[in-house]
Amino acid sequence: MTQEKPIFDYHEESQGERLARKSKESPFMVFGLAGLAAAVGYGVYSFKNRGKMSTSVYLMQFRVISQGIAVGAITVGMAYSLYNNHFNKPKKNDLSITGNVTQS
Numbered sequence: 001m002t003q004e005k006p007i008f009d010y011h012e013e014s015q016g017e018r019l020a021r022k023s024k025e026s027p028f029m030v031f032g033l034a035g036l037a038a039a040v041g042y043g044v045y046s047f048k049n050r051g052k053m054s055t056s057v058y059l060m061q062f063r064v065i066s067q068g069i070a071v072g073a074i075t076v077g078m079a080y081s082l083y084n085n086h087f088n089k090p091k092k093n094d095l096s097i098t099g100n101v102t103q104s
Contacts, residue, residue: 028077035073039066 023030
């Protein structure tokens with residue numbers, strides 16, 4: 001008896017396909033990327049208009065702000081996951097979900 005090799009449906013994923021797949025798996029990733037782009041844009045703009053502030057002080061302040069945004073995004077994502085996993089469960093008495101409705 002010969003053993004057949006399993007068939008895998010493998011294809012190269014483009015960057016757009018990968019971003020679409022990852023955004024369906026984790027919707028907060030899109031918000032994180034948008035926040036990253038906004039923070040970098042704001043940082044470049046404010047670096048240009050920083051006045052007499054030294055570069056090292058400015059970069060230290062920007063690092064603290066960026067870390068605060070990252071911690072906030074992680075906290076919101078964890079709260080969302082906690083809500084979906086523990087508080088947003090379907091009720092056992094809801095017959096429309098189970099499909100056990102009989103009509104006479």
